[in-house]
Amino acid sequence: MKKIELLSPAGSLEKVKWAFMYGADAVYFGGRDYSLRANAQNLSLDEIKEACEYAHNLNKKVYVTVNIVFHDEDFEGLEEYLKSLYSANVDAVIVSDPSIISLIKKVVPNLEIHISTQQSTLNYETCKFWSEEGAKRVVLGRETSKEDMISILKNSNIDIEVFIQGAMCVSYSGRCVLSNYLTNRDSNRGGCSQICRWNFDLYDSYKNKISEDEDFAITVKDLTLIPYIGELIDMGITSLKIEGRMRSIYYIATVLHVYRQVIDEYYKKGKIDNIEKYNYEIFRCANRESVPQFYLTKPGVNEQYYSGRTEESNKDFLGVVIDYDKVNKEIILEQRNYFKIGDEITIFGPNIEDFNLKVEYIKDENNAYIEVARHPKQIVKIPSLKEVYKNDIIRVKF
Amino acid sequence: MLLNAKIRLDSFTKLKEVVYLKILVQPIDLKHLYELDNKEIGGFIIGINNYSIFQNLKLSIDELKSINISKDIYVSLNKLIYNSELEDIKNILIELSKLNIKGIFFEDISIYKINKDLNLNLNLIWSSMHLPTNSHSCNYWKDKGCIGALLSTELMVSDFINIKKNTSMDIYVYLYGHIPMFESSRTLITNYLKHTGKSSNSKVFYMYEKERNKYYPVYEEYSNTFITEDVLNGINVVSNLLENDIDYIILNSLMHEKEVFNNVLDEYIEAINGKVFNKKDVFTGFLFKESIFKVK
Numbered sequence A: 001m002k003k004i005e006l007l008s009p010a011g012s013l014e015k016v017k018w019a020f021m022y023g024a025d026a027v028y029f030g031g032r033d034y035s036l037r038a039n040a041q042n043l044s045l046d047e048i049k050e051a052c053e054y055a056h057n058l059n060k061k062v063y064v065t066v067n068i069v070f071h072d073e074d075f076e077g078l079e080e081y082l083k084s085l086y087s088a089n090v091d092a093v094i095v096s097d098p099s100i101i102s103l104i105k106k107v108v109p110n111l112e113i114h115i116s117t118q119q120s121t122l123n124y125e126t127c128k129f130w131s132e133e134g135a136k137r138v139v140l141g142r143e144t145s146k147e148d149m150i151s152i153l154k155n156s157n158i159d160i161e162v163f164i165q166g167a168m169c170v171s172y173s174g175r176c177v178l179s180n181y182l183t184n185r186d187s188n189r190g191g192c193s194q195i196c197r198w199n200f201d202l203y204d205s206y207k208n209k210i211s212e213d214e215d216f217a218i219t220v221k222d223l224t225l226i227p228y229i230g231e232l233i234d235m236g237i238t239s240l241k242i243e244g245r246m247r248s249i250y251y252i253a254t255v256l257h258v259y260r261q262v263i264d265e266y267y268k269k270g271k272i273d274n275i276e277k278y279n280y281e282i283f284r285c286a287n288r289e290s291v292p293q294f295y296l297t298k299p300g301v302n303e304q305y306y307s308g309r310t311e312e313s314n315k316d317f318l319g320v321v322i323d324y325d326k327v328n329k330e331i332i333l334e335q336r337n338y339f340k341i342g343d344e345i346t347i348f349g350p351n352i353e354d355f356n357l358k359v360e361y362i363k364d365e366n367n368a369y370i371e372v373a374r375h376p377k378q379i380v381k382i383p384s385l386k387e388v389y390k391n392d393i394i395r396v397k398f
Numbered sequence B: 001m002l003l004n005a006k007i008r009l010d011s012f013t014k015l016k017e018v019v020y021l022k023i024l025v026q027p028i029d030l031k032h033l034y035e036l037d038n039k040e041i042g043g044f045i046i047g048i049n050n051y052s053i054f055q056n057l058k059l060s061i062d063e064l065k066s067i068n069i070s071k072d073i074y075v076s077l078n079k080l081i082y083n084s085e086l087e088d089i090k091n092i093l094i095e096l097s098k099l100n101i102k103g104i105f106f107e108d109i110s111i112y113k114i115n116k117d118l119n120l121n122l123n124l125i126w127s128s129m130h131l132p133t134n135s136h137s138c139n140y141w142k143d144k145g146c147i148g149a150l151l152s153t154e155l156m157v158s159d160f161i162n163i164k165k166n167t168s169m170d171i172y173v174y175l176y177g178h179i180p181m182f183e184s185s186r187t188l189i190t191n192y193l194k195h196t197g198k199s200s201n202s203k204v205f206y207m208y209e210k211e212r213n214k215y216y217p218v219y220e221e222y223s224n225t226f227i228t229e230d231v232l233n234g235i236n237v238v239s240n241l242l243e244n245d246i247d248y249i250i251l252n253s254l255m256h257e258k259e260v261f262n263n264v265l266d267e268y269i270e271a272i273n274g275k276v277f278n279k280k281d282v283f284t285g286f287l288f289k290e291s292i293f294k295v296k
Helices: A013-021 A045-057 A078-087 A098-107 A124-132 A146-155 A178-183 A226-235 A249-269 A275-286 B030-036 B061-065 B083-097 B109-117 B135-143 B157-165 B188-196 B235-243 B258-272
Strands: A005-009 A026-030 A061-066 A092-095 A113-115 A137-139 A159-166 A199-203 A222-224 A239-242 A317-325 A330-335 A344-349 A352-358 A362-364 A379-383 A393-396 B006-009 B015-019 B022-026 B043-048 B072-077 B103-106 B124-126 B148-150 B170-184 B204-209 B214-221 B224-233 B248-252
Touching (some): A005 A013, A005 A249, A013 A045, A026 A045, A045 A061, A078 A098, A092 A098, A098 B135, A124 B109, A146 A226, A146 B083, A159 A226, A178 B170, A226 A249, A226 A275, A249 A344, A249 A393, A317 A344, A317 A379, B022 B258, B030 B043, B030 B258, B061 B083, B072 B083, B103 B109, B109 B124, B124 B135, B135 B148, B135 B157, B157 B170, B157 B235, B170 B258, B188 B214, B248 B258
Parallel strands (some): A005 A026, A005 A239, A026 A061, A061 A092, A092 A113, A113 A137, A159 A239, B022 B248, B043 B072, B072 B103, B103 B124, B124 B148, B148 B170, B170 B248
Antiparallel strands (some): A159 A222, A199 B204, A317 A330, A317 A393, A330 A379, A344 A352, A344 A393, A362 A379, B006 B015, B214 B224
């Protein structure tokens, strides 16, 4: 049986490399145009080519989003762009506008097509349609339940990709233009200004105020499906997708590290222990609550945020390992957040078992002893008897 | 000849066809539908219970069968469809295929698939909410046999005209009524009321945004939540659409008093018969405004 794919977001070439390092089987990102995260860094054609070479050397895959809802003027240059993506050896493009399928068939017929979640595909008849159109895979709408997924897999023969982690549109994907009307930014062409995270006042039909101090919001909690990964593997899902092309390297590394362990553990043992631990690691990193959303039942009062929720910046990420000095048994790291002598830390990485450590001392780059590491990007050294490797992550111990 | 009639000439300057810009109305209820049947309009758009959104009048198939009017009937099936609803939707489409329905506005692609697989030969109009934004995709659906497309409300008048020029399918434009902005499969108001321990008998609520000092209508239906904008009124552009061969304009009575809506309809009938309007205090949405998507 083919192992399920763990698919990671990667908003830049650097993130592509981090994603593969931390266990992704495939990455997705946008190019500089035609992608729904218009304000993410995104990748140039040269970078896309480099990402593909890098991925294929590791026997991994690259998918490029071409998933805006096109206006006529957006088609200019698209044909050349699709040819360039094919020449760069991307493994598939993720599209939402059906006319792109016709264009791909005409100019790059061997380019694999995945149907974006922006189409909000919720049933097997629609999956069958996409299959007949030549698509290889459908990314299901995030409103599909476990039952829906089982039914779709039973009644259609297209590969199915589902979101397992990250932020969700409150609306059906593609069916929200709040951003257009409130901020003049076109949500379906990558300009979404996330109105769903704003606070409002609520009035009844007689314009009597119901809410208090703008405590009405339509914000929803994040999605997580950690406890159900085994079910998703068993039912025959092809790919497990993580949301977050604009998220940090720390987020990507942490989330992938967790899901890589979860997936591998299920294949090895047929069950997943320590679900609570995994959930907590994700919660700390995402800084938001995560729930299964539509997977088991329709979300209700507990899956929504109301007023007063502020996102504080996460200070858990303490540093990245640059090297390990085997002689002096010291970790050389680049600082990301403040830490001091006596702090308890956790180190994780793709090639080590997570372990905890108490910071016994800190040296600066010139080997002078210091009390605290307070400067971002500062190079410091801390002692560790256990060997670590470049790009392992150091965080606060929970 | 009606004032709104346009004569198209082919290359040999022979009379090719006579076309009209037609008004389609989404009425308030059945009584309203019958009252408007003698108006100079092209027809009515009617919803089907459980499968139509942003729509006042929704009927069962039996109720639909019993309608006896002179104007064309269109059916709007513009809700996204789940697996559990496929059998029901299949039966609805089979029944509709036996009736004299002029066209079906569809959101979910399963409707296209079922129509094709069962050879129902229903006239389909692509109307996925907010997605019909370019002529290429219109032509994609035309090649698949769809007769028309209901264009997204986030387009400019110039886009409508350009798309029409580049496709030979019928083009439908939503020109009057609250603009749909948001459709969620969650009960966002009920959740809030439960969370705060409050209650309300309102059917329609308002979300107030203080910076813009605006109230946005928000309501729940079928355990989904919908948010709309102000009432779009494109009466000033009717003559432009008429000149540029747009085929149909749609007027939606959702959240309207009958008298107000009827007055609006009368003005639109005057407009398609040649009266040029230049109203100042109307909300025109994106008809003249370009949306941006990349912050420079």
